[in-house]
Amino acid sequence: MTPDRRYIITLSCPDRTGIVARIATFLAELGASITEAAYHADVEAGVFCTRQVVDAASVPCDIDELRTRFAPVAEELGGEHRISDTGVRKRAVLLVTRDQHCLHDLLGRVWAGELPVEITRVIGNHTSLEPVVTAHGVPFHHVPFPAPGDRFREQRKVTAFEEIRTLVEDPDADGGLPDAIVLARFMQILPAHLCEAWSGRAINIHHSFLPSFAGARPYHQAHRRGVKLIGATCHYATADLDAGPIIEQDVIRVDHGDTAEDMVRRGRDIERLVLARGLRWHLEDRVVVQGNRTVVFR
Amino acid sequence: MTPDRRYIITLSCPDRTGIVARIATFLAELGASITEAAYHADVEAGVFCTRQVVDAASVPCDIDELRTRFAPVAEELGGEHRISDTGVRKRAVLLVTRDQHCLHDLLGRVWAGELPVEITRVIGNHTSLEPVVTAHGVPFHHVPFPAPGDRFREQRKVTAFEEIRTLVEDPDADGGLPDAIVLARFMQILPAHLCEAWSGRAINIHHSFLPSFAGARPYHQAHRRGVKLIGATCHYATADLDAGPIIEQDVIRVDHGDTAEDMVRRGRDIERLVLARGLRWHLEDRVVVQGNRTVVFR
Amino acid sequence: MTPDRRYIITLSCPDRTGIVARIATFLAELGASITEAAYHADVEAGVFCTRQVVDAASVPCDIDELRTRFAPVAEELGGEHRISDTGVRKRAVLLVTRDQHCLHDLLGRVWAGELPVEITRVIGNHTSLEPVVTAHGVPFHHVPFPAPGDRFREQRKVTAFEEIRTLVEDPDADGGLPDAIVLARFMQILPAHLCEAWSGRAINIHHSFLPSFAGARPYHQAHRRGVKLIGATCHYATADLDAGPIIEQDVIRVDHGDTAEDMVRRGRDIERLVLARGLRWHLEDRVVVQGNRTVVFR
Amino acid sequence: MTPDRRYIITLSCPDRTGIVARIATFLAELGASITEAAYHADVEAGVFCTRQVVDAASVPCDIDELRTRFAPVAEELGGEHRISDTGVRKRAVLLVTRDQHCLHDLLGRVWAGELPVEITRVIGNHTSLEPVVTAHGVPFHHVPFPAPGDRFREQRKVTAFEEIRTLVEDPDADGGLPDAIVLARFMQILPAHLCEAWSGRAINIHHSFLPSFAGARPYHQAHRRGVKLIGATCHYATADLDAGPIIEQDVIRVDHGDTAEDMVRRGRDIERLVLARGLRWHLEDRVVVQGNRTVVFR
Known part of the structure; x- marks a missing residue:
């Protein structure tokens, strides 16, 4: 219907x-x-x-x-x-690495008609997720990133992001920019000029309850601190890492029996949900950014 | 402030x-x-x-x-x-039996200025809660109810409810009826004519996630069924037992280690909260009854 | 790893x-x-x-x-x-109709290595979910069910269930029966003799917080009753409809703004999670049935 | 019973x-x-x-x-x-300032027999909570603290804490130290030597989901950051402010309509619950400290 x-x-x-x-x-x-x-x-x-x-x-x-x-x-x-x-279908581009849970969840929701958007392309810096993307009839683009030891790493990163930018900003499409650029566990830090260019459209899922545990390996940080709940945060990407306006957050209970690896596994459920809810609200024009906060009209 | x-x-x-x-x-x-x-x-x-x-x-x-x-x-x-x-303070009357957790919680919230209401009196069918009530400076009235074996039980119940009615409906007060008549774990079924007379003002807390486990001993019912969450429901009392318009509900997780008695104990936390939230919304004119449902403007 | x-x-x-x-x-x-x-x-x-x-x-x-x-x-x-x-991979068969959210979620979890199971086949009484199943490399079997008006409906249902039984109970596989037969929003009532034959292995997801709203169209029942939380229940299927031992339940908050259709949509998130958690615990031998209750060793 | x-x-x-x-x-x-x-x-x-x-x-x-x-x-x-x-009743001393919600909640739970403890005394640096304490039959001790402008402030604080120490450590009682020293929204930083002396017994409730928003005015910090959930943390006090082993945490949802003051009010419900749960577990010997984490056997 x-x-x-x-x-x-x-x-x-x-x-x-x-x-x-x-x-x-x-x-x-x-x-x-x-x-x-x-x-x-x-x-x-x-x-x-x-x-x-x-x-x-x-x-x-x-x-x-x-x-x-x-x-x-x-x-x-x-x-x-x-x-x-709402008669004009919105468009989204997804950026991914190797983690498939958020990607798979979004593809399923779009397919089931749960999310009012067309995923026009998925860009990955590894090829491992290509099969699931193409199985859903969505074009997949591989943009490799330099390895940590690469002596031209910084320069190659710049080039890779330029390639991503070209793929995201489609001059033939209406308006040029898609309505959402989703960092679905992309794990690469978006350069400041892209945060700026995609302001209010680049949506990230961070695997902690921000502002706690920003940065790398948040579940390991959470395990070390001994918190009793772990969470996920969907926010607009800004030049300040993990500090952009928060769209949605949620948590689940953990206990002393959960290792950091258990948290990684269990946290996926909350990442999936939080990203899907945040993206839905964004696509339905429910989110208004005010300074570094959001108004979400649910 | x-x-x-x-x-x-x-x-x-x-x-x-x-x-x-x-x-x-x-x-x-x-x-x-x-x-x-x-x-x-x-x-x-x-x-x-x-x-x-x-x-x-x-x-x-x-x-x-x-x-x-x-x-x-x-x-x-x-x-x-x-x-x-909001410049005119609302008034509430509480009906209680022996359970003190909801009563104590409401008295504390009123004292702390958290609930915009004056508790004008508390009516109990046992005297055990009189000390805590009078310690808060609120008048306590004892209206004894007949014991199960009493051969004039029905008649004596009618009389007891008439006495309660007289205490609740104060002709000297503005409007006669208090803004809320709170059945704070009262455990007696309000007669239909009082539900009618106090329609939209009589607020009950039921210790289950309705419509599951209406009636007596809901935690024991819940334990027998093996549910994984238990709850509480704040609703307007109507002639249909535990079937009135729901104002608020919430749940907490239980597991196989919880006996029915553990559920009774743990459920108190959710009863307290759900009643306090429901009553607050009622007092702030946030609840609109539409048929057997409520609109709650939070 | x-x-x-x-x-x-x-x-x-x-x-x-x-x-x-x-x-x-x-x-x-x-x-x-x-x-x-x-x-x-x-x-x-x-x-x-x-x-x-x-x-x-x-x-x-x-x-x-x-x-x-x-x-x-x-x-x-x-x-x-x-x-x-745990060195011997468990096997599951899924039964589905048209709703794809639970199916898609389980396929994704298995693919990502989140669920320790091989889905050996999916049986559907419609063909609409065949593409997503085969895209995941899993065999799909179509077993059509008679339409409501069919004058031989009862007989044809018996035949359909016999066909399903043959597909589920693979004599060549070790032990004959898969470790789990998952009714992933199957929407057909399993006959008593199959509930018996698959006792402790047939896992259903019901889209309400049981025992509330058993039977058909639970979200519409929930909407009519005006509850403030909706839920889902994962339980073992028994001959008593929606009354088997409960493995897991969870709820989400709704309000007066949610129509029955909104509840259907929003409820999917909780159905997905509750089924995935219940199935995981079943597969990890964490669930012990005791009468009509379960012990879940998490 | x-x-x-x-x-x-x-x-x-x-x-x-x-x-x-x-x-x-x-x-x-x-x-x-x-x-x-x-x-x-x-x-x-x-x-x-x-x-x-x-x-x-x-x-x-x-x-x-x-x-x-x-x-x-x-x-x-x-x-x-x-x-x-469990046949020997445990003893607790509470430290308070002006906020009465946690104090009132604990007094009510003890009175109702929900918490297995005797509150032997309450120590406050203001007198405003004396009436509620004495109404519960518990001795109240006023230990005034110097005002911010006081030129001998540091010295007077030292003296005040010495007086508190004398009241807490009762040489006549068995063992000298009570089983729990509860900082029930005490709002004064416990000196390092008392954290040390009361190690594993001094229990604090912090009004944020730590490690986010440690220190002063956490709800105002939370409001400024635009988080979508606020929380409370019950932890053992250590010399490192708000960094001790966490016993329990919980959160509630807020939205853009909540001002910092709304968060203060709404957060009280979660502070009450989290402190009561954490204290119960401590008193029932369910908490084992391991480094900076806790094992909580629930």
């Missing part, structure tokens, strides 16, 4: 009295039927944001016309906004 | 286009500053409901005038509504 | 003093290095059970000899026991 | 083959009926530990004789051990 077509309006603007009335009146006068509406005012920062979903069938004009008509409202409110159309 | 005074508007009405615009415009024209706003449309039932919180200081009239001005808006929308004032 | 080879001893017997000493002394005299040991005494039922894992490399004889030597100990204790060998 | 009297044996020793057999044989020969038994081998550290609970009525000698008889077994195994008697 295809869900009905919706237009999704998201807007952030300086907080003041009357914003809801202004938007709601605009939609009411248009005759638009609102199916979801959520608001958030950050009193401290003085910022207001909202997400409104309307039934496309109730809107008496096409989306371009809707955008044209809404523009002056947004301008009056002094904010940033976006109107998206 | 006393929180700022707020007016809380809740409204349920038939769903149609323009409701949000109508309310938001009303508030904007009044100059009211909205601090919280939540909406829910039950498409199936065709019912819309909303909860709006405004800063009392931003409203240029008193609450009676606000009620007068909002009445025609509500009438136009064809719904039921209520406007409450 | 292949985990080291282990022998797993599970034993249930009447409870009395000295059982642990008897088993531990046997293993100590053998020189066996115990890597995991768990015990449970059900005082009410007077039953003791234990699971002991020993490093195969520390045992100075092969598994047949170990079985021979342990037999008199078990006989002396008057119990049932089993010794299994 | 008083639970039956038990003797609890805990032992840590270098790991090797035959330990379980040695202990189990000792107990079997004594005729002791084991009601709980748990084992843990930390392979990496080469350390084994166990907790055995026996029915006191099944032991044919008194506890002194049991200690005498077990001593050579423990010596042979080369470990540390302790035998405690």
Whole structure:
């Protein structure tokens, strides 16, 4: 069953009295039927944001016309906004290494129609995941990375990331950039200029409950510290490693019987879930970044 | 720190286009500053409901005038509504038996200022909890219930409930009825006519994850069935035992090592929490009953 | 990395003093290095059970000899026991319909080496899941079931189940029966004689927190009742529908905004996890059935 | 109902083959009926530990004789051990400031018989909690601390802690030290020499999911970072602030609508639970410290 077509309006603007009335009146006068509406005012920062979903069938004009008509409202409110159309399928590119659990989970969800996205390509720095990707009918691209001992390692990394950038940023596609670039346990640090270029689109899954255990081998860090819960964090990648705005987190209980290896295995379940939820919310335009925090309209 | 005074508007009405615009415009024209706003449309039932919180200081009239001005808006929308004032302290009466954990927890939360309510009296059918109640400066009333073997048991129960009714429904208090009548592990079945009279105010905590294990000794039922989680349910009491609208539920994990008695002990933690959360939401006008379900605007 | 080879001893017997000493002394005299040991005494039922894992490399004889030597100990204790060998890969057969989420999840886990099992075949009563199964290199068998209107429906169901039985019970394989027959959202009620024949091996995932909402369309039942958490239950299939011994359960939070369809979608995440965990524990000989309850040595 | 009297044996020793057999044989020969038994081998550290609970009525000698008889077994195994008697009530001293939620919760649990301990005294650096303490029949001692601006602050702190030490370490009581010194939101940093003197007995509740947000105002730190879960940690106090061995942790979900103040309020529920669970396990001799981690035999 295809869900009905919706237009999704998201807007952030300086907080003041009357914003809801202004938007709601605009939609009411248009005759638009609102199916979801959520608001958030950050009193401290003085910022207001909202997400409104309307039934496309109730809107008496096409989306371009809707955008044209809404523009002056947004301008009056002094904010940033976006109107998206669930009738236009979003596109994502996945970056992977050898770990297959997040990749396999996302491929399955897309196949089952659980995630509203087309995975246009998967880029891996090893070839081991190629079979599962192509079995799902998705193109796989191998971009090898230099080994630790390589004397031209830094230069070769730069080249590899340039190749990745070319594969991700498809000039033929509408807009050039995919809606999401997912680091599905990619294990390579994205260079700052790519974090910048893909700002708000590059989504990482880190295998700890951040800010605890940023960096390498977080489960081993967690084991050493003797924590009683382990977690995973889905966040936007920024130049500051593992410090970007958090979209979603969750944890599971461990105990003294769990070795670091058990944590690695058991943590996969929470990584899968947290990435899938975070990506879904991103794709459904539920996430608004405010500074280093996110508003997630669930 | 006393929180700022707020007016809380809740409204349920038939769903149609323009409701949000109508309310938001009303508030904007009044100059009211909205601090919280939540909406829910039950498409199936065709019912819309909303909860709006405004800063009392931003409203240029008193609450009676606000009620007068909002009445025609509500009438136009064809719904039921209520406007409450956080500056007026709510009142609750607690009914208890011998179990002290929920009682003690609520007394502590009220004392610490965590729950916005005054407990005006506690009614118990045993005297064992009188000391803790009076230590908190709350009047305790003992209403004995007949023992199982009593040959006039049914008649004596009727009398006992009449006495409870007299204690609960204080004609001198504003409105007669307290805002909440909390069955804090009361263990006696409320007669249908009291469920009716106290509809939407009588709040029960049942020690299972309903609808599983309604009725007596739910932890023993749970143990016998071998479930892996046990729970608690906070719901409005209705004439149908343990079948009223659910406000809140939660669970904790148990395993084969837990006897029924362990479940009784461990379940107390979840009963305490679930009752405290459910009661808080009720007192903050966050709960709207729709048929046998609730909308909880958290 | 292949985990080291282990022998797993599970034993249930009447409870009395000295059982642990008897088993531990046997293993100590053998020189066996115990890597995991768990015990449970059900005082009410007077039953003791234990699971002991020993490093195969520390045992100075092969598994047949170990079985021979342990037999008199078990006989002396008057119990049932089993010794299994993690060096022998277990086998599972999956039964499916159209829902792919549990199937896809299990295939991915097996492929990633997360589940210690070989899926020898998948049997479906529709063909829609054939491609994903064969993409994973697993044989798929289509056994069509009669449509609701079919006038020979009952007879045709009997025939279909006979065909399934033939596919499941492979006389050429060691022991005939696979270690697990997984109803991965199979949606057909297993006949009593198969529940009997596959007792302790047929594992079902039910999409509710049992005993609530047994039977058909549990999420719709849950939505109607207005519960605040939905769940899933992994249990052994018995002739009593949805009433077999529970291996694992879990829940997630829902709210008034979730329609029955949202619950169906969101529930998939918990079904996947609960089935994967229950199956893992079954395959690792962690589950001991005692009457209608299970002991799970995690 | 008083639970039956038990003797609890805990032992840590270098790991090797035959330990379980040695202990189990000792107990079997004594005729002791084991009601709980748990084992843990930390392979990496080469350390084994166990907790055995026996029915006191099944032991044919008194506890002194049991200690005498077990001593050579423990010596042979080369470990540390302790035998405690649930018939002897444990004692705890609580340190508090102004926050009453943890204090009130613990007092209620002790009163209801949920925690096997006598609270012998409460020491506060403010007098605001005196009434609730004395209402529970527990002596309250006020030890004022110097204000931030006090020019003799450091010296006065030293004096205050000396006074606390005198109150905690009661030379007339058996052993001098209480079984637990609970920092129930005490908010003062315990000096290193007291951490040392009370090693393994001083239990702190920190209001974050450590190691995230150690130090002051953790909820404000959490809010600033934009985490999606907040937590609490119960740990043994050590000279390293908020870095001692963790006994228990738990978390609850927050979202963008929660201000730092909301987190403070909501976090209290998790602080209460985590402290109560951690303290219970400590009092039941379920916690074994191994380096900077704990084994918790639940």
